[in-house]
Amino acid sequence: MSSIKINNLSFAYESGGKLILKDINTEIGDGEFVCILGQSGCGKSTLLRLLAGLETATEGEILNDGEVIGNPSLNKGVVFQDYGLFPWMTAGENIMLALKQKFPKRNKKELKEIAINMIKAVGLDEAVYKKLPKELSGGMKQRCAIAQAFSIDPPILLMDEPFGALDAVTRARLQDLIRELWAQEEKKKTVFFVTHDVDEALLLANRILVLGQSPSHIIYDVTIPEEQHPTRDTLFENMEMMKLRMTLINQINKDVTTHI
Ligand SMILES: Nc1ncnc2c1ncn2[C@@H]1O[C@H](COP(=O)(O)OP(=O)(O)O)[C@@H](O)[C@H]1O
Ligand SMILES: [Mg+2]
Structure with a gap:
């Protein structure tokens, strides 16, 4: 099981410092694909770091199946934009390192x-096993990072703008890949995927949380049932989704002028 409960979570980087997150309360069910949206600087990465156990709550708590989230562990896979492969x-050695620990x-x-099966599952040639990260394109590196995260089969997957540095075509392919990898598993991972791209969230999520301006809390929370989930081809023809898209954009931009 990999449900998450966040109770009255507040967080500041230094004691007595300014609060980045304030009074976050939510419950995430086992196997939900959650996208976290919000303006740059609102605290999305901070929330993900708290979920990873890389930071500790200043107030409140995050529970994983009833237990307070502790140090980073092998039950959580992480994929960050520019982080992952040594x-x-x-x-191959990078993926093996994670596998040996697990x-x-x-x-x-x-x-x-x-490791080789995972490299193939993310659409790479098995020859990539022997390549150094510097010999790979950005998209290939992110495929390897995804392969590494999935190879240890963590019940919780944390992704922080993993496709932010990629070109549009590669990005679309990897969005589809991550969604397929998630959907095909019988025991679905609970995913937290941070993005500032509303369309990316609509294509991936079955739950979208919007964080407001810092000190931020959840200002909007919507569930998209699996049967209503849009595909890349249908997203822009779907009136409900387009209405939701406008709502999300308005929510993200709320109060923004007063903060610039
Ligand atoms: N290690 C840190 N120490 C102090 N302040 C930080 C640190 N990391 C981020 N911050 C601050 O916390 C706020 C939220 O940052 P972040 O979580 O990275 O936002 P986002 O991911 O939404 O862009 C920002 O004001 C940022 O400057
Ligand atoms: Mg960030």
């Missing part, structure tokens, strides 16, 4: 097979 190791008792041959 540059001195090949793509499955210390399994032999190397078995783990290598998992």
Whole structure:
């Protein structure tokens, strides 16, 4: 199980410093694909770092299946925009590193097979196993980071604007990939995906949370049932989705002029 409950969460980077997040309360069900939207600087990455256990709540708490989230652990996979692969190791060695930590008792041959299957599952050639990150394009590197995150099969997946640095075509392909990887699993991962792109959120999420201006809390919360989920082809023809799109844009831009 991988449900999340956030109770009265507030956070400041230093004690007595300015609050970045204030009074966040929500519940996320097991297997929900949650997109977190909000203006730049509103605290999206901070919230994700708290979910990862990289920061500790100043007030309140985050519970994972009833237990306070502790240090970073192997039950959470993370994919960040420019973070993930060690540059001195090949793509395969990077994935193997995560696998060895997760499955210390399994032999190397078995783990290598998992790594190669994952490399193929994200649409890469198995030759990528032996390539250094600097030999790969941005899109290929992000595919490897996704392969690494999925290879350890974490019940919770945290992604912080993972496709932000990619060109539009590569970005669209990887959005479809992540959605497919998530949808095909019987035991679905609970995903938190940070983006400032409303269309990306509409294509990926079945739950969208909008954070307001800092000190931010959740100002809008919407669930999109799986049967109403739009595809890339139908998104812009779907009146309901276009209405929701406008609402989300308005919510994100609320109060923005007073903060610039
Ligand atoms: N390590 C840090 N120390 C102090 N302040 C930080 C740190 N990281 C982020 N901040 C501040 O916290 C606020 C929220 O940042 P962030 O969570 O990165 O926003 P977002 O991801 O929505 O753009 C910003 O004002 C930022 O300057
Ligand atoms: Mg950020």
